[in-house]
Amino acid sequence: MYQxxxxxxxxxxxxxxxxxxxxxxxxxxxxxxxxxxxxxPLIVLYWAIFHPINFGFGKSLLIGISxxxxxxxxxxxxxxxxxxxxxxxxxxSRRLQLAAVPQQMLTVLFLLxxxxxxxxxxxxxxxxxxxxxxxxxxxxxxxxxxxxxIYFMRGLILRKKKST
Amino acid sequence: xxxxxxxxxxxxxxxxxxxxALMLLxxxxxxxxxxxxxxxxxxxxxxxxxxxxxxxxxxxxxxxRTRKDLRQENSQLRLSQQTSQFELQRFQQLEAENHRLRxxxxxxQAQELNLQMAEIMRVSLDPGRHHxxxxxxxxxGINKGQVVIDAEGLMGQIxxxxxxxxxxxxxxxxxxxxxxxxxxxxxxxxxxxxxxxKLLHLPYFAQNSELxxxxxxxTSGLGGRFxxxxxxxxxxxxxxxxxxxxxxxxxxxxxxxxxSRLVAVVKNDDNFERRKARTKIPTDTNLDTxxxxxxxADTTIAKPIPEETETLNPTNVSH
Numbered sequence: 001m002y003q004x005x006x007x008x009x010x011x012x013x014x015x016x017x018x019x020x021x022x023x024x025x026x027x028x029x030x031x032x033x034x035x036x037x038x039x040x041p042l043i044v045l046y047w048a049i050f051h052p053i054n055f056g057f058g059k060s061l062l063i064g065i066s067x068x069x070x071x072x073x074x075x076x077x078x079x080x081x082x083x084x085x086x087x088x089x090x091x092x093s094r095r096l097q098l099a100a101v102p103q104q105m106l107t108v109l110f111l112l113x114x115x116x117x118x119x120x121x122x123x124x125x126x127x128x129x130x131x132x133x134x135x136x137x138x139x140x141x142x143x144x145x146x147x148x149x150i151y152f153m154r155g156l157i158l159r160k161k162k163s164t
Numbered sequence: 165x166x167x168x169x170x171x172x173x174x175x176x177x178x179x180x181x182x183x184x185a186l187m188l189l190x191x192x193x194x195x196x197x198x199x200x201x202x203x204x205x206x207x208x209x210x211x212x213x214x215x216x217x218x219x220x221x222x223x224x225x226x227x228x229r230t231r232k233d234l235r236q237e238n239s240q241l242r243l244s245q246q247t248s249q250f251e252l253q254r255f256q257q258l259e260a261e262n263h264r265l266r267x268x269x270x271x272x273q274a275q276e277l278n279l280q281m282a283e284i285m286r287v288s289l290d291p292g293r294h295h296x297x298x299x300x301x302x303x304x305g306i307n308k309g310q311v312v313i314d315a316e317g318l319m320g321q322i323x324x325x326x327x328x329x330x331x332x333x334x335x336x337x338x339x340x341x342x343x344x345x346x347x348x349x350x351x352x353x354x355x356x357x358x359x360x361x362k363l364l365h366l367p368y369f370a371q372n373s374e375l376x377x378x379x380x381x382x383t384s385g386l387g388g389r390f391x392x393x394x395x396x397x398x399x400x401x402x403x404x405x406x407x408x409x410x411x412x413x414x415x416x417x418x419x420x421x422x423x424s425r426l427v428a429v430v431k432n433d434d435n436f437e438r439r440k441a442r443t444k445i446p447t448d449t450n451l452d453t454x455x456x457x458x459x460x461a462d463t464t465i466a467k468p469i470p471e472e473t474e475t476l477n478p479t480n481v482s483h
Contacts, residue, residue, distance in 0.1 A: 018210070021207070021210055022210060022213060022214055025210060025211060025214035025286065026214045026217060027214070027215065027217075027218050027286065027287070030422075056175070057175055057176065057178075057179040058179075060179075061179060061182065061183070064183075065186075065203065066203065066207060069200055069203040069204050069207055070207050070210065070211070071288070072288060072293075072295050072297070072324075072331055074187055074190050074191055075186045075187065075189075075190040075196050075199070075200060076182075076183040076184065076185075076186030076187035076190065077187060079183045079186070080180060080183035080184065080187070083176065083179045083180055083183060084180070087172065087176040090172060091172060122187070126191065127338070127339070128293055128338055128339070128359075129338055129359045
Protein backbone atom coordinates (compact mmCIF):
# COMPACT_ATOMS: atom_id res chain seq x y z
CA MET A 1 0.00 0.00 0.00
CA TYR A 2 1.30 3.40 -0.97
CA GLN A 3 2.23 5.54 2.01
CA UNK A 4 1.77 9.27 1.60
CA UNK A 5 4.40 11.60 2.93
CA UNK A 6 3.11 14.33 5.22
CA UNK A 7 4.00 16.89 2.51
CA UNK A 8 1.77 15.10 0.01
CA UNK A 9 -1.08 14.97 2.49
CA UNK A 10 -0.64 18.64 3.38
CA UNK A 11 -0.77 19.59 -0.30
CA UNK A 12 -4.03 17.70 -0.66
CA UNK A 13 -5.44 19.34 2.46
CA UNK A 14 -4.57 22.79 1.09
CA UNK A 15 -6.03 21.99 -2.32
CA UNK A 16 -9.28 20.63 -0.88
CA UNK A 17 -9.63 23.60 1.50
CA UNK A 18 -9.05 26.07 -1.35
CA UNK A 19 -11.76 24.36 -3.43
CA UNK A 20 -14.12 24.40 -0.43
CA UNK A 21 -13.41 28.10 0.20
CA UNK A 22 -14.08 28.83 -3.45
CA UNK A 23 -17.43 27.05 -3.30
CA UNK A 24 -18.23 28.93 -0.09
CA UNK A 25 -17.52 32.29 -1.73
CA UNK A 26 -19.02 31.97 -5.23
CA UNK A 27 -21.93 34.43 -5.44
CA UNK A 28 -25.35 32.80 -5.69
CA UNK A 29 -28.89 34.13 -5.82
CA UNK A 30 -30.37 34.86 -2.39
CA UNK A 31 -32.89 32.01 -2.57
CA UNK A 32 -30.09 29.45 -2.79
CA UNK A 33 -27.45 31.39 -0.91
CA UNK A 34 -28.99 30.89 2.53
CA UNK A 35 -29.04 27.12 2.08
CA UNK A 36 -25.50 26.85 0.73
CA UNK A 37 -23.84 23.64 1.98
CA UNK A 38 -21.17 23.96 4.66
CA UNK A 39 -18.24 22.93 2.48
CA UNK A 40 -15.50 23.86 4.94
CA PRO A 41 -16.90 21.89 7.92
CA LEU A 42 -17.48 18.93 5.58
CA ILE A 43 -13.88 18.95 4.32
CA VAL A 44 -12.53 19.41 7.84
CA LEU A 45 -14.62 16.47 9.06
CA TYR A 46 -13.40 14.30 6.20
CA TRP A 47 -9.75 14.91 7.06
CA ALA A 48 -10.34 14.51 10.81
CA ILE A 49 -12.20 11.20 10.36
CA PHE A 50 -10.11 9.55 7.65
CA HIS A 51 -6.66 11.08 8.27
CA PRO A 52 -6.58 11.85 12.00
CA ILE A 53 -2.79 11.61 12.17
CA ASN A 54 -2.27 14.37 9.60
CA PHE A 55 -5.06 16.64 10.72
CA GLY A 56 -5.56 18.38 14.06
CA PHE A 57 -6.70 21.47 15.88
CA GLY A 58 -3.96 23.74 14.49
CA LYS A 59 -5.02 23.20 10.91
CA SER A 60 -8.71 23.56 11.89
CA LEU A 61 -7.91 26.90 13.51
CA LEU A 62 -6.06 28.15 10.43
CA ILE A 63 -8.86 27.02 8.11
CA GLY A 64 -11.40 28.64 10.43
CA ILE A 65 -9.53 31.95 10.38
CA SER A 66 -9.37 31.96 6.58
CA UNK A 67 -13.12 31.30 6.47
CA UNK A 68 -13.73 34.13 8.94
CA UNK A 69 -11.61 36.55 6.94
CA UNK A 70 -13.33 35.56 3.72
CA UNK A 71 -16.83 35.86 5.20
CA UNK A 72 -16.01 38.88 7.39
CA UNK A 73 -16.96 37.03 10.55
CA UNK A 74 -15.57 37.63 14.00
CA UNK A 75 -12.09 36.07 14.25
CA UNK A 76 -12.51 32.84 16.22
CA UNK A 77 -16.24 32.44 15.50
CA UNK A 78 -16.04 29.69 12.90
CA UNK A 79 -12.79 28.34 14.33
CA UNK A 80 -14.37 27.45 17.67
CA UNK A 81 -17.12 25.50 15.90
CA UNK A 82 -14.57 23.69 13.75
CA UNK A 83 -12.36 22.87 16.75
CA UNK A 84 -15.37 21.39 18.58
CA UNK A 85 -16.47 19.13 15.72
CA UNK A 86 -12.87 18.12 14.99
CA UNK A 87 -12.47 17.10 18.63
CA UNK A 88 -15.46 14.76 18.34
CA UNK A 89 -14.27 13.41 14.97
CA UNK A 90 -10.72 12.78 16.18
CA UNK A 91 -12.00 11.04 19.32
CA UNK A 92 -14.21 8.71 17.29
CA SER A 93 -12.29 8.51 14.01
CA ARG A 94 -11.76 4.71 14.11
CA ARG A 95 -15.40 4.04 14.89
CA LEU A 96 -16.58 6.45 12.17
CA GLN A 97 -14.23 4.99 9.56
CA LEU A 98 -15.81 1.57 10.07
CA ALA A 99 -19.38 2.83 10.19
CA ALA A 100 -21.70 2.50 7.19
CA VAL A 101 -22.20 5.63 5.07
CA PRO A 102 -25.77 6.33 6.36
CA GLN A 103 -24.48 6.17 9.93
CA GLN A 104 -21.68 8.53 8.98
CA MET A 105 -24.23 10.86 7.42
CA LEU A 106 -26.24 10.94 10.64
CA THR A 107 -23.15 11.67 12.71
CA VAL A 108 -22.08 14.37 10.26
CA LEU A 109 -25.57 15.89 10.46
CA PHE A 110 -25.35 15.98 14.25
CA LEU A 111 -21.89 17.58 14.10
CA LEU A 112 -22.91 20.16 11.51
CA UNK A 113 -25.98 21.09 13.54
CA UNK A 114 -23.67 21.54 16.52
CA UNK A 115 -21.41 23.73 14.36
CA UNK A 116 -24.41 25.83 13.33
CA UNK A 117 -25.52 26.04 16.95
CA UNK A 118 -22.15 27.54 17.97
CA UNK A 119 -22.47 30.10 15.15
CA UNK A 120 -26.02 31.08 16.13
CA UNK A 121 -24.99 31.28 19.78
CA UNK A 122 -22.13 33.68 19.00
CA UNK A 123 -24.33 35.72 16.62
CA UNK A 124 -26.88 36.08 19.42
CA UNK A 125 -24.21 37.18 21.87
CA UNK A 126 -23.17 39.82 19.32
CA UNK A 127 -26.84 40.81 19.04
CA UNK A 128 -27.08 39.89 15.37
CA UNK A 129 -30.16 38.24 13.92
CA UNK A 130 -29.69 34.76 12.55
CA UNK A 131 -31.87 32.59 10.34
CA UNK A 132 -32.16 29.33 12.34
CA UNK A 133 -34.31 27.63 9.71
CA UNK A 134 -31.87 28.33 6.86
CA UNK A 135 -28.93 27.20 8.98
CA UNK A 136 -30.66 23.91 9.82
CA UNK A 137 -31.52 23.29 6.16
CA UNK A 138 -27.91 24.06 5.14
CA UNK A 139 -26.67 21.45 7.67
CA UNK A 140 -29.15 18.90 6.32
CA UNK A 141 -28.11 19.52 2.69
CA UNK A 142 -24.45 19.24 3.72
CA UNK A 143 -25.09 15.88 5.44
CA UNK A 144 -26.82 14.62 2.28
CA UNK A 145 -23.73 15.66 0.30
CA UNK A 146 -21.43 13.63 2.60
CA UNK A 147 -21.17 10.54 0.32
CA UNK A 148 -20.29 12.86 -2.57
CA UNK A 149 -17.59 14.51 -0.48
CA ILE A 150 -16.10 11.11 0.40
CA TYR A 151 -16.15 10.14 -3.27
CA PHE A 152 -14.54 13.40 -4.36
CA MET A 153 -11.87 13.31 -1.67
CA ARG A 154 -10.97 9.70 -2.31
CA GLY A 155 -10.67 10.55 -5.99
CA LEU A 156 -8.34 13.40 -5.08
CA ILE A 157 -6.18 11.09 -3.00
CA LEU A 158 -6.28 8.01 -5.25
CA ARG A 159 -5.09 10.00 -8.26
CA LYS A 160 -1.60 9.87 -6.83
CA LYS A 161 -1.82 6.15 -6.11
CA LYS A 162 -2.80 5.37 -9.69
CA SER A 163 -0.04 7.49 -11.11
CA THR A 164 2.60 5.65 -9.05
CA UNK B 165 11.48 6.15 22.35
CA UNK B 166 8.18 7.79 21.41
CA UNK B 167 7.52 11.41 22.14
CA UNK B 168 3.99 12.14 23.34
CA UNK B 169 2.47 15.59 23.37
CA UNK B 170 -0.44 16.71 25.51
CA UNK B 171 -3.61 14.62 25.33
CA UNK B 172 -6.44 15.38 22.88
CA UNK B 173 -8.65 16.84 25.62
CA UNK B 174 -5.90 19.17 26.83
CA UNK B 175 -5.23 20.34 23.28
CA UNK B 176 -8.98 20.82 22.75
CA UNK B 177 -9.25 23.02 25.84
CA UNK B 178 -6.16 24.94 24.75
CA UNK B 179 -7.47 25.62 21.25
CA UNK B 180 -10.99 26.46 22.45
CA UNK B 181 -9.52 28.97 24.89
CA UNK B 182 -7.45 30.39 22.04
CA UNK B 183 -10.58 30.84 19.91
CA UNK B 184 -12.41 32.57 22.76
CA ALA B 185 -9.41 34.85 23.32
CA LEU B 186 -9.35 35.68 19.59
CA MET B 187 -13.06 36.51 19.63
CA LEU B 188 -12.64 38.77 22.65
CA LEU B 189 -9.64 40.52 21.13
CA UNK B 190 -11.51 41.06 17.88
CA UNK B 191 -14.88 42.14 19.24
CA UNK B 192 -13.98 44.08 22.37
CA UNK B 193 -10.56 45.51 21.72
CA UNK B 194 -10.26 45.47 17.88
CA UNK B 195 -6.70 44.22 18.23
CA UNK B 196 -6.72 41.91 15.23
CA UNK B 197 -7.24 44.47 12.48
CA UNK B 198 -3.69 44.14 11.15
CA UNK B 199 -3.85 40.34 11.13
CA UNK B 200 -7.24 40.43 9.44
CA UNK B 201 -6.00 42.94 6.91
CA UNK B 202 -2.96 40.79 6.05
CA UNK B 203 -5.06 37.62 5.84
CA UNK B 204 -7.63 39.43 3.73
CA UNK B 205 -4.94 40.42 1.23
CA UNK B 206 -3.85 36.79 1.10
CA UNK B 207 -7.34 35.53 0.29
CA UNK B 208 -7.92 38.29 -2.28
CA UNK B 209 -7.09 36.00 -5.26
CA UNK B 210 -9.72 33.59 -3.96
CA UNK B 211 -12.32 36.34 -3.97
CA UNK B 212 -11.37 37.32 -7.48
CA UNK B 213 -11.58 33.68 -8.56
CA UNK B 214 -14.99 33.31 -6.92
CA UNK B 215 -16.20 36.43 -8.71
CA UNK B 216 -15.01 35.18 -12.10
CA UNK B 217 -18.08 33.04 -12.96
CA UNK B 218 -20.36 36.04 -12.40
CA UNK B 219 -18.18 38.27 -14.57
CA UNK B 220 -17.95 35.61 -17.24
CA UNK B 221 -21.72 35.06 -17.31
CA UNK B 222 -22.21 38.82 -17.50
CA UNK B 223 -19.77 39.09 -20.37
CA UNK B 224 -21.33 36.08 -22.08
CA UNK B 225 -24.90 37.41 -21.82
CA UNK B 226 -23.70 40.81 -23.07
CA UNK B 227 -22.02 39.27 -26.09
CA UNK B 228 -25.16 37.36 -27.02
CA ARG B 229 -27.42 40.38 -27.05
CA THR B 230 -29.10 41.22 -30.30
CA ARG B 231 -28.76 44.42 -32.25
CA LYS B 232 -32.41 45.21 -31.55
CA ASP B 233 -31.91 44.94 -27.78
CA LEU B 234 -28.88 47.18 -27.92
CA ARG B 235 -30.73 49.79 -29.98
CA GLN B 236 -33.63 49.74 -27.55
CA GLU B 237 -31.29 50.11 -24.58
CA ASN B 238 -29.41 52.85 -26.35
CA SER B 239 -32.56 54.86 -26.97
CA GLN B 240 -33.64 54.37 -23.35
CA LEU B 241 -30.26 55.51 -22.10
CA ARG B 242 -30.36 58.55 -24.40
CA LEU B 243 -33.76 59.50 -23.06
CA SER B 244 -32.58 59.00 -19.51
CA GLN B 245 -29.48 61.07 -20.18
CA GLN B 246 -31.56 63.93 -21.58
CA THR B 247 -33.79 63.89 -18.52
CA SER B 248 -30.74 63.82 -16.30
CA GLN B 249 -29.24 66.74 -18.20
CA PHE B 250 -32.32 68.84 -17.53
CA GLU B 251 -32.21 67.92 -13.87
CA LEU B 252 -28.49 68.56 -13.73
CA GLN B 253 -28.98 72.07 -15.09
CA ARG B 254 -31.50 72.73 -12.37
CA PHE B 255 -29.19 71.28 -9.73
CA GLN B 256 -26.27 73.36 -10.98
CA GLN B 257 -28.39 76.44 -10.63
CA LEU B 258 -29.45 75.39 -7.14
CA GLU B 259 -25.88 74.54 -6.19
CA ALA B 260 -24.68 77.95 -7.32
CA GLU B 261 -27.46 79.60 -5.33
CA ASN B 262 -26.68 77.44 -2.32
CA HIS B 263 -23.02 78.35 -2.65
CA ARG B 264 -23.77 82.08 -2.74
CA LEU B 265 -25.98 81.78 0.33
CA ARG B 266 -23.32 79.82 2.19
CA UNK B 267 -20.73 82.45 1.39
CA UNK B 268 -23.10 85.09 2.69
CA UNK B 269 -23.53 83.11 5.85
CA UNK B 270 -19.76 82.64 6.04
CA UNK B 271 -20.39 78.95 6.28
CA UNK B 272 -17.43 76.67 5.76
CA GLN B 273 -19.50 73.59 5.12
CA ALA B 274 -18.13 72.03 1.99
CA GLN B 275 -20.53 70.16 -0.23
CA GLU B 276 -18.11 69.06 -2.94
CA LEU B 277 -17.64 65.34 -2.80
CA ASN B 278 -14.43 63.61 -3.76
CA LEU B 279 -15.61 60.24 -5.05
CA GLN B 280 -13.82 56.97 -5.69
CA MET B 281 -15.76 54.48 -7.77
CA ALA B 282 -15.72 50.84 -6.66
CA GLU B 283 -17.49 47.63 -7.48
CA ILE B 284 -19.17 45.27 -5.03
CA MET B 285 -17.31 41.97 -5.14
CA ARG B 286 -19.17 40.06 -2.52
CA VAL B 287 -22.17 40.32 -0.24
CA SER B 288 -22.31 38.81 3.24
CA LEU B 289 -23.97 35.41 3.24
CA ASP B 290 -25.68 35.92 6.57
CA PRO B 291 -29.11 37.50 6.07
CA GLY B 292 -28.81 39.57 9.27
CA ARG B 293 -25.38 41.02 8.52
CA HIS B 294 -25.47 43.48 5.69
CA HIS B 295 -21.83 43.78 4.74
CA UNK B 296 -20.33 44.11 1.26
CA UNK B 297 -16.78 43.75 -0.02
CA UNK B 298 -15.58 46.42 -2.46
CA UNK B 299 -12.84 45.87 -5.00
CA UNK B 300 -10.89 49.00 -4.06
CA UNK B 301 -8.83 49.48 -0.94
CA UNK B 302 -6.20 51.58 0.79
CA UNK B 303 -4.15 51.83 -2.41
CA UNK B 304 -6.71 54.31 -3.75
CA GLY B 305 -7.12 56.21 -0.50
CA ILE B 306 -10.14 54.35 0.85
CA ASN B 307 -10.08 54.40 4.64
CA LYS B 308 -12.19 53.28 7.55
CA GLY B 309 -15.17 55.54 8.19
CA GLN B 310 -15.60 56.81 4.63
CA VAL B 311 -19.11 56.92 3.26
CA VAL B 312 -20.44 54.64 0.51
CA ILE B 313 -23.17 55.90 -1.83
CA ASP B 314 -24.78 54.72 -5.03
CA ALA B 315 -26.50 56.72 -7.77
CA GLU B 316 -29.63 57.04 -5.61
CA GLY B 317 -28.42 57.68 -2.09
CA LEU B 318 -26.56 56.56 1.01
CA MET B 319 -25.54 52.90 1.19
CA GLY B 320 -23.30 52.67 4.25
CA GLN B 321 -19.77 53.22 5.45
CA ILE B 322 -16.37 51.57 5.24
CA UNK B 323 -15.50 49.56 8.34
CA UNK B 324 -12.35 47.81 7.25
CA UNK B 325 -9.77 48.24 4.52
CA UNK B 326 -6.71 46.50 3.28
CA UNK B 327 -4.48 47.19 0.35
CA UNK B 328 -6.70 45.90 -2.46
CA UNK B 329 -10.22 45.71 -1.05
CA UNK B 330 -12.45 47.16 1.62
CA UNK B 331 -15.50 46.15 3.58
CA UNK B 332 -18.56 48.31 4.07
CA UNK B 333 -21.50 47.97 6.41
CA UNK B 334 -24.85 48.91 4.89
CA UNK B 335 -27.30 51.25 6.61
CA UNK B 336 -29.75 48.36 7.04
CA UNK B 337 -27.30 46.24 9.08
CA UNK B 338 -28.74 45.50 12.50
CA UNK B 339 -25.79 47.26 14.17
CA UNK B 340 -25.84 50.41 12.05
CA UNK B 341 -27.27 53.77 13.01
CA UNK B 342 -27.56 56.81 10.70
CA UNK B 343 -28.12 60.39 11.91
CA UNK B 344 -30.80 61.84 9.63
CA UNK B 345 -33.07 64.83 9.25
CA UNK B 346 -36.38 65.25 7.47
CA UNK B 347 -35.63 67.20 4.31
CA UNK B 348 -38.94 69.08 4.43
CA UNK B 349 -38.71 70.56 7.92
CA UNK B 350 -35.24 69.72 9.26
CA UNK B 351 -36.46 67.46 12.10
CA UNK B 352 -33.44 65.51 13.28
CA UNK B 353 -33.48 61.89 14.33
CA UNK B 354 -31.70 58.55 14.12
CA UNK B 355 -32.41 55.72 11.67
CA UNK B 356 -31.68 52.19 12.85
CA UNK B 357 -30.99 49.25 10.57
CA UNK B 358 -32.81 46.09 11.55
CA UNK B 359 -31.47 43.43 9.20
CA UNK B 360 -34.16 43.99 6.57
CA UNK B 361 -32.73 45.46 3.36
CA LYS B 362 -35.97 47.29 2.58
CA LEU B 363 -36.56 48.90 5.96
CA LEU B 364 -35.08 51.41 8.41
CA HIS B 365 -36.60 51.97 11.83
CA LEU B 366 -36.96 55.43 13.40
CA PRO B 367 -38.34 54.87 16.90
CA TYR B 368 -37.63 58.28 18.47
CA PHE B 369 -39.86 60.81 16.73
CA ALA B 370 -42.04 62.69 19.24
CA GLN B 371 -45.81 62.19 18.97
CA ASN B 372 -46.33 65.76 17.78
CA SER B 373 -43.67 65.57 15.06
CA GLU B 374 -44.83 66.88 11.73
CA LEU B 375 -44.25 63.89 9.50
CA UNK B 376 -46.04 62.37 6.58
CA UNK B 377 -45.56 59.32 4.45
CA UNK B 378 -43.22 59.96 1.53
CA UNK B 379 -41.07 62.50 3.40
CA UNK B 380 -37.46 62.38 2.29
CA UNK B 381 -34.85 61.70 4.98
CA UNK B 382 -31.33 62.98 4.36
CA THR B 383 -28.13 62.75 6.37
CA SER B 384 -27.97 65.46 9.03
CA GLY B 385 -24.18 65.51 9.22
CA LEU B 386 -24.30 65.26 13.02
CA GLY B 387 -21.50 63.14 14.41
CA GLY B 388 -19.23 64.19 11.57
CA ARG B 389 -19.30 60.84 9.79
CA PHE B 390 -21.74 61.46 6.93
CA UNK B 391 -21.73 64.59 4.75
CA UNK B 392 -24.88 66.70 5.06
CA UNK B 393 -27.80 66.19 2.69
CA UNK B 394 -27.24 62.75 1.19
CA UNK B 395 -30.65 61.11 0.57
CA UNK B 396 -31.12 58.15 2.91
CA UNK B 397 -34.71 56.94 2.85
CA UNK B 398 -38.35 57.83 2.35
CA UNK B 399 -40.88 57.49 5.13
CA UNK B 400 -43.05 54.51 4.36
CA UNK B 401 -45.21 53.96 7.42
CA UNK B 402 -46.05 55.95 10.54
CA UNK B 403 -47.66 54.16 13.48
CA UNK B 404 -49.35 56.72 15.69
CA UNK B 405 -50.21 55.16 19.04
CA UNK B 406 -51.16 57.88 21.56
CA UNK B 407 -50.39 55.56 24.48
CA UNK B 408 -46.71 55.57 23.50
CA UNK B 409 -44.19 58.36 24.01
CA UNK B 410 -42.78 58.16 20.50
CA UNK B 411 -44.03 57.51 17.01
CA UNK B 412 -43.06 54.26 15.40
CA UNK B 413 -41.75 55.25 11.97
CA UNK B 414 -40.47 53.01 9.19
CA UNK B 415 -38.63 54.21 6.11
CA UNK B 416 -37.52 52.58 2.90
CA UNK B 417 -33.88 53.15 1.88
CA UNK B 418 -33.49 55.09 -1.35
CA UNK B 419 -30.25 53.42 -2.44
CA UNK B 420 -30.66 50.13 -4.26
CA UNK B 421 -28.90 48.19 -1.51
CA UNK B 422 -29.55 44.75 -2.95
CA UNK B 423 -29.07 45.71 -6.60
CA SER B 424 -26.28 48.23 -6.99
CA ARG B 425 -23.01 46.78 -8.11
CA LEU B 426 -21.21 50.03 -8.86
CA VAL B 427 -20.85 52.32 -5.85
CA ALA B 428 -18.87 55.42 -4.92
CA VAL B 429 -16.82 55.99 -1.80
CA VAL B 430 -16.79 59.56 -0.54
CA LYS B 431 -13.17 60.20 0.29
CA ASN B 432 -12.03 62.61 2.98
CA ASP B 433 -11.14 65.72 1.12
CA ASP B 434 -8.06 67.41 2.56
CA ASN B 435 -7.53 69.49 -0.55
CA PHE B 436 -10.89 71.19 -0.38
CA GLU B 437 -9.47 74.45 0.92
CA ARG B 438 -6.92 74.51 -1.90
CA ARG B 439 -9.62 73.85 -4.50
CA LYS B 440 -11.86 76.45 -2.97
CA ALA B 441 -9.12 79.02 -3.48
CA ARG B 442 -8.88 78.10 -7.15
CA THR B 443 -12.61 78.28 -7.83
CA LYS B 444 -14.61 81.46 -8.18
CA ILE B 445 -15.63 81.76 -4.58
CA PRO B 446 -15.83 85.46 -3.73
CA THR B 447 -12.84 86.76 -1.82
CA ASP B 448 -13.12 88.68 1.43
CA THR B 449 -13.07 91.96 -0.50
CA ASN B 450 -15.93 90.76 -2.68
CA LEU B 451 -17.69 89.55 0.41
CA ASP B 452 -17.32 92.98 1.99
CA THR B 453 -18.72 94.57 -1.16
CA UNK B 454 -21.61 92.13 -1.09
CA UNK B 455 -22.23 92.94 2.55
CA UNK B 456 -22.19 96.66 1.79
CA UNK B 457 -24.69 96.11 -1.01
CA UNK B 458 -26.92 94.12 1.30
CA UNK B 459 -26.63 96.80 3.95
CA UNK B 460 -27.58 99.42 1.36
CA ALA B 461 -30.51 97.36 0.28
CA ASP B 462 -31.55 96.95 3.90
CA THR B 463 -31.40 100.68 4.40
CA THR B 464 -33.54 101.19 1.34
CA ILE B 465 -36.05 98.58 2.44
CA ALA B 466 -36.14 99.71 6.06
CA LYS B 467 -38.41 102.68 5.93
CA PRO B 468 -37.77 105.64 8.22
CA ILE B 469 -40.08 106.02 11.14
CA PRO B 470 -43.11 107.85 9.83
CA GLU B 471 -43.73 111.31 11.14
CA GLU B 472 -47.35 110.40 11.69
CA THR B 473 -46.24 108.36 14.70
CA GLU B 474 -45.17 111.52 16.42
CA THR B 475 -48.45 113.13 15.60
CA LEU B 476 -50.21 110.22 17.20
CA ASN B 477 -48.27 110.76 20.39
CA PRO B 478 -50.90 111.94 22.87
CA THR B 479 -48.61 114.65 24.14
CA ASN B 480 -48.42 116.19 20.69
CA VAL B 481 -52.03 115.92 19.89
CA SER B 482 -53.55 119.32 19.67
CA HIS B 483 -57.12 119.70 20.51
